[in-house]
Amino acid sequence: MPLLGLLLALVIGVSLGLLGGGGSVLTVPIFHYVLGYDVKPSIAMSLAVVGVTSAAGALGRLRSGELNGRAVLTFAPVAMLGTFLGARLALLVPSAAQLVLFAVVMLAASFFMWRGRPADAAPASKPHPLLVALIGGAVGVLTGLVGVGGGFLIVPALVLLLGVPVKEAVGTSLGVIALNSASGFAGYWGKVDVDLRMMAAFTAIAIVGVFLGIRLARRVQPGHLRQGFAVLLVVVGVAILLKSISGQP
Numbered sequence: 001m002p003l004l005g006l007l008l009a010l011v012i013g014v015s016l017g018l019l020g021g022g023g024s025v026l027t028v029p030i031f032h033y034v035l036g037y038d039v040k041p042s043i044a045m046s047l048a049v050v051g052v053t054s055a056a057g058a059l060g061r062l063r064s065g066e067l068n069g070r071a072v073l074t075f076a077p078v079a080m081l082g083t084f085l086g087a088r089l090a091l092l093v094p095s096a097a098q099l100v101l102f103a104v105v106m107l108a109a110s111f112f113m114w115r116g117r118p119a120d121a122a123p124a125s126k127p128h129p130l131l132v133a134l135i136g137g138a139v140g141v142l143t144g145l146v147g148v149g150g151g152f153l154i155v156p157a158l159v160l161l162l163g164v165p166v167k168e169a170v171g172t173s174l175g176v177i178a179l180n181s182a183s184g185f186a187g188y189w190g191k192v193d194v195d196l197r198m199m200a201a202f203t204a205i206a207i208v209g210v211f212l213g214i215r216l217a218r219r220v221q222p223g224h225l226r227q228g229f230a231v232l233l234v235v236v237g238v239a240i241l242l243k244s245i246s247g248q249p
Contacts, residue, residue, distance in 0.1 A: 005030065005202065009209065010206065010208065012026060012030075012049075013213060014212050016057050016210050017212060017214040017217065018217045025152075027050055027147065028043055028046045028102060028147045029102075031046060035198070040091070040098075040188070040192045041194055042147070043146060044087075044184075044185060045195065045199045046147040047087075047144075047147050047184040048194070048199050049199060050149045051178050051182045051185060052203045053209075054149060054181065056207045057171075057213075058178055060210065060211060066171035068164050068171075071158055071172045072179070074162060075154070075162070075176055076175070078133045079143075079180050081137065081183070082136065082144065083144040084144060086142065086144020086184065087185075090145045098145065098146060099244040100245070102148070102240065104241070105146055106234075108152070110234045110237065111230070112153070112156070113152060113226050114227050114230035131161065132162075140183070143184050149180070151173045151177055154173040154177065155170060155173045
């Protein structure tokens with residue numbers, strides 16, 4: 001693996017541990033543009049990396065009491081179904097269209113990251129199960145289609161719909177992302193060629209980054225880092241959008 005790939009894997013892990021998401025959206029462009037894999041294998045490998053790395057982060061948060069198991073069980077099942085269906089749908093979508101959608105998702109993620117996390121708040125009333133299912137399914141389909149973890153959408157949904165405190169929502173989001181990503185990877189498995197050796201090495205380094213990020217989260221205020229990541233996502237998202245529109249691979 002090129003040295004740059006190793007460093008970027010560490011950055012993705014740190015962002016997941018520190019912010020509960022955000023950096024994972026960079027995994028697909030790293031596999032595609034930096035490491036040279038085709039779009040669909042890049043998305044499949046991204047799901048595996050983000051899933052295993054998020055699971056490691058979720059375990060770390062669970063030990064510190066920052067993961068709400070009930071919220072995971074409420075939100076994850078329908079999201080996992082959506083992710084699997086999104087992955088199967090992605091096999092029918094042209095790669096260029098996936099990259100355009102991915103760039104749009106990156107720009108949306110940058111907006112949510114810049115704005116910051118929602119404040120702790122209990123839902124005004126018990127959310128309708130159909131609303132939870134619709135949002136979970138939509139996040140899942142998006143995850144399967146473009147390979148993003150969706151933490152920038154899951155955290156607000158957990159806080160505003162289920163009344164999960166923000167500190168718990170970040171850890172809970174990692175648990176949901178891990179399950180979603182596993183479901184999405186299953187949807188791609190056997191349909192695209194993946195480089196298991198590269199995927200394993202990238203994942204191992206990202207996991208190291210997750211635990212570094214969890215330690216940093218207890219010592220630093222992540223606000224400025226989150227906004228810095230938001231700017232980076234805008235730059236990368238616009239670059240991918242321009243390359244895709246111009247017909248460049």
